[in-house]
Amino acid sequence: MPTIKLQSSDGEMFEVDVEIAKQSVTIKTMLEGKWYTGVDRWVTPPNVSSLICPQVIQWCTHHKDDPPPPEDDENKEKRTDDIPVWDQEFLKVDQGTLFELILAANYLDIKGLLDVTCKTVANMIKGKTPEEIRKTFNIKNDFTEEEEAQVKQVPFTLWHKKK
Amino acid sequence: MNRDTFSHIRLWCPRPFGTYSQNKPYSNGTICNGTAATHCKADDSGLTTLETHGVSEEQDENVGMENTPPDASSTLLAPPLPASPSPNSQMEDGRVLLDTWYVIKPGNTKEKIAFFVAHQCNGAGIPRPSAMKVKGNWATDCTKAKRRRRCSSYDPPTRAQNVVVDVPSESNSTEDGVGVSETDLLSVAEMVALVEQRTALALQGMVAQGQTSPYTVLQKPVVIVSESPSSAPSSQSDFDLLQQQQESQRVAQAVAQFESRQQNLDSTTLWPELNERDRIHTGDSVGGAPSHGRGEVRIAFRVSSLDPRTQSEPVGRPKCMFMSCGVGGGQAGTRSKEKITCDLYQLVSPSSRDPGALLASSPKADPLGEGITDRPSSTTPDPNQDPASGEKAAVARELVTGFHVEVVVTGAVDQCVFYGKDSTENVQEETVCFAMPNGANLTDASEDPPPGQLFFLQSPATEDESCSAVNSGIRSLDYANNNGPVGTTVERPDSPLTTVDDCSDPPLCCLYRHVSHDFLEIRFQIQRLLEPRQYMLSLPDHIMVNIFSYLPTHSLAALKCTCHDFKTLIETYGVRATDSRWNQDPLYRDDPCKQCKRQYERGDVSLCRWHPKPYHHDLPYGRSYWMCCRRTDKDTPGCRVGLHDNNWVQPCELVQARAKRDDGR
Numbered sequence: 001m002p003t004i005k006l007q008s009s010d011g012e013m014f015e016v017d018v019e020i021a022k023q024s025v026t027i028k029t030m031l032e033g034k035w036y037t038g039v040d041r042w043v044t045p046p047n048v049s050s051l052i053c054p055q056v057i058q059w060c061t062h063h064k065d066d067p068p069p070p071e072d073d074e075n076k077e078k079r080t081d082d083i084p085v086w087d088q089e090f091l092k093v094d095q096g097t098l099f100e101l102i103l104a105a106n107y108l109d110i111k112g113l114l115d116v117t118c119k120t121v122a123n124m125i126k127g128k129t130p131e132e133i134r135k136t137f138n139i140k141n142d143f144t145e146e147e148e149a150q151v152k153q154v155p156f157t158l159w160h161k162k163k
Numbered sequence: 164m165n166r167d168t169f170s171h172i173r174l175w176c177p178r179p180f181g182t183y184s185q186n187k188p189y190s191n192g193t194i195c196n197g198t199a200a201t202h203c204k205a206d207d208s209g210l211t212t213l214e215t216h217g218v219s220e221e222q223d224e225n226v227g228m229e230n231t232p233p234d235a236s237s238t239l240l241a242p243p244l245p246a247s248p249s250p251n252s253q254m255e256d257g258r259v260l261l262d263t264w265y266v267i268k269p270g271n272t273k274e275k276i277a278f279f280v281a282h283q284c285n286g287a288g289i290p291r292p293s294a295m296k297v298k299g300n301w302a303t304d305c306t307k308a309k310r311r312r313r314c315s316s317y318d319p320p321t322r323a324q325n326v327v328v329d330v331p332s333e334s335n336s337t338e339d340g341v342g343v344s345e346t347d348l349l350s351v352a353e354m355v356a357l358v359e360q361r362t363a364l365a366l367q368g369m370v371a372q373g374q375t376s377p378y379t380v381l382q383k384p385v386v387i388v389s390e391s392p393s394s395a396p397s398s399q400s401d402f403d404l405l406q407q408q409q410e411s412q413r414v415a416q417a418v419a420q421f422e423s424r425q426q427n428l429d430s431t432t433l434w435p436e437l438n439e440r441d442r443i444h445t446g447d448s449v450g451g452a453p454s455h456g457r458g459e460v461r462i463a464f465r466v467s468s469l470d471p472r473t474q475s476e477p478v479g480r481p482k483c484m485f486m487s488c489g490v491g492g493g494q495a496g497t498r499s500k501e502k503i504t505c506d507l508y509q510l511v512s513p514s515s516r517d518p519g520a521l522l523a524s525s526p527k528a529d530p531l532g533e534g535i536t537d538r539p540s541s542t543t544p545d546p547n548q549d550p551a552s553g554e555k556a557a558v559a560r561e562l563v564t565g566f567h568v569e570v571v572v573t574g575a576v577d578q579c580v581f582y583g584k585d586s587t588e589n590v591q592e593e594t595v596c597f598a599m600p601n602g603a604n605l606t607d608a609s610e611d612p613p614p615g616q617l618f619f620l621q622s623p624a625t626e627d628e629s630c631s632a633v634n635s636g637i638r639s640l641d642y643a644n645n646n647g648p649v650g651t652t653v654e655r656p657d658s659p660l661t662t663v664d665d666c667s668d669p670p671l672c673c674l675y676r677h678v679s680h681d682f683l684e685i686r687f688q689i690q691r692l693l694e695p696r697q698y699m700l701s702l703p704d705h706i707m708v709n710i711f712s713y714l715p716t717h718s719l720a721a722l723k724c725t726c727h728d729f730k731t732l733i734e735t736y737g738v739r740a741t742d743s744r745w746n747q748d749p750l751y752r753d754d755p756c757k758q759c760k761r762q763y764e765r766g767d768v769s770l771c772r773w774h775p776k777p778y779h780h781d782l783p784y785g786r787s788y789w790m791c792c793r794r795t796d797k798d799t800p801g802c803r804v805g806l807h808d809n810n811w812v813q814p815c816e817l818v819q820a821r822a823k824r825d826d827g828r
Binding site for chain 1: 701702722730
């Protein structure tokens with residue numbers, strides 16, 4: 001099967017099948033372009049390190065038989081509880097790796113990977129108070145007391161009790 | 164073998180297998196040649212021989228004393244000895260006088276043969292005063308006749324005066340030459356004893372006279388090496404002899420070095436008026452400084468290896484400077500009151516390479532200060548330089564704006580005061596004063612500098628209150644000397660040099676004017692790597708919006724209360740929660756919330772609070788209250804919390820479901 005090389009930002013080369021690599025719309029567009037007609041072809045995605053690139057290849061290899069993702073529908077309700085189990089295990093990584101995967105999926109335009117990673121982050125935010133969110137993502141509270149009072153309309157404890 | 168072939172030799176044997184205890188102590192001026200006792204085995208001819216010890220050549224020097232027959236005129240007589248097993252032995256004065264024959268062992272002529280040769284007595288049978296044994300040396304061409312003649316002409320009392328010779332380059336292997344330098348080897352102990360005796364005599368004479376140089380009294384150590392080029396050393400015994408000679412030379416050289424060191428040490432104590440200038444050296448390495456005398460304090464200055472300028476320095480440039488003072492007195496614990504002026508700019512200045520520009524002023528009495536003082540002018544050349552070098556100094560100033568200097572202070576020092584003066588800038592003197600580690604003065608020594616402050620000078624806690632009124636460096640010096648603080652400095656208004664207080668490593672801390680830029684940059688990068696990163700804020704906006712679009716109203720409301728960035732993102736891009744009931748249909752977009760009558764705003768993720776029941780307002784004389792929560796104030800927030808809903812018209816599914824329910828009834 002024809003292969004294509006992916007060169008990470010730190011110079012490492014990874015060889016992958018073309019069909020697997022075409023899950024990335026970016027690579028697919030490059031391959032279909034007129035300047036990638038040579039035998040030896042490689043892509044150098046920036047911001048994709050040698051640690052992230054093999055994981056992206058692994059996810060693409062696992063999902064090579066998946067149907068193409070549907071187009072985004074605004075009316076369709078977005079859910080975060082439909083992440084496959086394999087993806088849940090695959091994304092049990094540290095925040096740095098998770099966000100590196102998001103950036104890699106964003107650049108390579110791999111929608112499936114981008115969706116599951118974003119859903120994973122959303123699940124990390126759900127059910128948390130503002131202070132808990134700050135602690136989880138190392139965010140500094142830059143609100144003044146007056147601003148914070150205005151922003152907080154309903155005490156979240158009351159909201160939780162209501163539910 | 165005919166019995167009369169060999170002369171009758173009388174052998175002196177104190178005791179078979181004799182020891183030192185039997186020998187009298189020799190005087191210092193008397194040196195005896197080493198003789199060895201060997202076995203002279205009898206041949207098969209049946210001649211009676213004396214079988215003595217076989218001693219290795221290395222023990223010749225020690226054995227020589229042992230086996231040297233005592234002087235007949237000496238009062239110290241050897242104790243009586245047991246009878247020799249030889250039937251021909253005669254007891255004479257406690258010694259065994261043996262009549263024996265010796266036989267040269269057949270075989271290799273170079274084989275060492277040691278034998279005792281007694282001086283032939285005079286015709287009256289009285290042994291000669293200088294009777295002694297002369298050992299034959301295989302390295303030399305010694306025949307029996309030569310040895311006899313040598314013994315006859317040998318005079319032990321005068322031998323000590325004639326042995327002061329250097330290592331002979333040529334062997335004196337002539338028959339008429341005195342065979343002492345050829346064949347006699349001084350024992351190591353004898354040489355050391357001789358040297359020590361002479362040293363003691365020299366010191367005594369020197370102290371008495373007070374001016375005599377010890378070197379005039381001391382002589383070179385005695386080294387007597389015998390060489391015989393006529394006989395080529397080809398056997399092992401010759402090699403051993405050469406080794407022994409070399410060893411003697413090494414010993415003599417070691418003794419000479421010891422004497423020279425001793426002489427230097429004594430000179431520092433006996434000649435305190437040595438000029439201070441003689442003590443200033445300039446070396447290429449820190450390790451090249453010679454040892455200093457008692458009471459001397461040495462200071463070594465070296466440009467720090469962290470400074471990039473050190474790498475660009477020429478090869479032949481001295482990389483460190485040594486200063487010393489405090490030679491006088493010779494009393495331990497006496498603090499030096501001398502001041503040393505040093506131009507540290509010589510270390511890094513590319514233009515001022517003239518070693519003569521090095522300031523090495525004579526020691527001055529410092530009426531104000533105590534301890535060693537130094538003036539490192541780290542930024543400008545010394546003002547005492549020639550005017551012709553002013554241009555060079557100006558060029559150097561442009562190139563060098565500061566450098567790191569490492570200072571090593573050795574010696575008994577209580578306090579060091581460093582002056583930093585920049586005469587060209589016409590600023591006051593900078594003073595860095597610190598005390599040597601002392602149990603009484605050192606405070607807060609166990610406190611480690613805070614992280615990141617290791618290479619920064621610590622400002623003392625008492626600096627402001629103690630030095631606030633001090634403006635000049637001299638005054639600060641007075642203050643430091645009068646009050647004796649641990650470390651007080653004066654800081655220029657715009658000087659990067661900060662003060663130093665209790666520092667675990669005073670020399671390094673004192674002279675660091677500023678840290679390198681590379682260090683700061685690397686430390687910043689490391690801090691950035693170690694601190695927790697804000698990954699969420701580093702994501703692109705569209706990804707952040709994509710993530711927020713998966714969140715319900717409650718989570719969006721919490722995100723909005725987290726930070727300004729999230730609030731701005733939600734409001735700017737109009738992020739809608741997944742459970743939002745705001746109808747985005749263009750026909751109903753502007754419809755208010757049917758619960759709270761609030762209009763939809765872009766990015767509104769607020770919760771709706773409303774009163775499900777109306778407000779009861781009686782007649783003016785009646786009561787008014789909310790019927791749902793019984794609160795009287797009309798402006799009370801709604802008791803029901805929920806999502807905003809501007810769908811005034813029920814969805815079709817709900818209408819159909821209600822219709823079916825009614826039909827079912």
